[in-house]
Amino acid sequence: MKVLENIISDRGSRYAVSGGPCGSEAEAKAFLKELKRRKKFAKATHNTWACLTDDAPLKNDDGESGAGMVILRMLERDNLRNHIIVVTRWYGGKHLGGDRFRHVQDAVRLYTEDLSQS
Template sequence: MLVLENIISDRGSRYAVSGGACASEAEAAAFLKELKRRKKFARATHNTWACLLGSGPLKNDDGESGAGMVILRMLERENVTNQIVVVTRWYGGKHLGGDRFRHVQEAVRQYLEAL
């Protein structure tokens, strides 16, 4: 499990990105469970994730509408399979509008570069 914390901060919201090997929906659930064992991540406002498996794509917005699709598109574009990527956001009290999608993209980009 690779975790990059405090990579983006904007108007009080903070972001982290994490990921690891994932070959099934059960492994995705296990990865999220393990990540949320860290209290900091369990208390996050959103843990948005996606993974591209041989059986097809999986994604979850976790209340951050459209963010799972942003992650999934980036994984498809880079042809990254069997890898779950989770973008975590701690809401800072101010709405970010469309900037939140830029932050999700930047978080995924930083994760892919760290692989």
């Protein structure tokens, strides 16, 4: 499990991104359970995620409407298969509007760039 914390901050909202190998919905649930063992992530406002498995694309917005699809499209574009990416947001009290999608994209981009350098 790779976790990049405090990568984006905007109007009080803070973001982190994490990911790891994942080939099924059961593995995605296990990944999220492991991530949420960290109290900080369990208390997050949103843990939005997506995974492009061999069987089917999987995603969950976790209340951040449309964010799972943003992650999934980026996984498809990069052809990153059997790997889950979770974008975590701690809400800061001010609505971000469309900027929240840009932040999700930036978080995924930071993660994939870090992954390619590993």
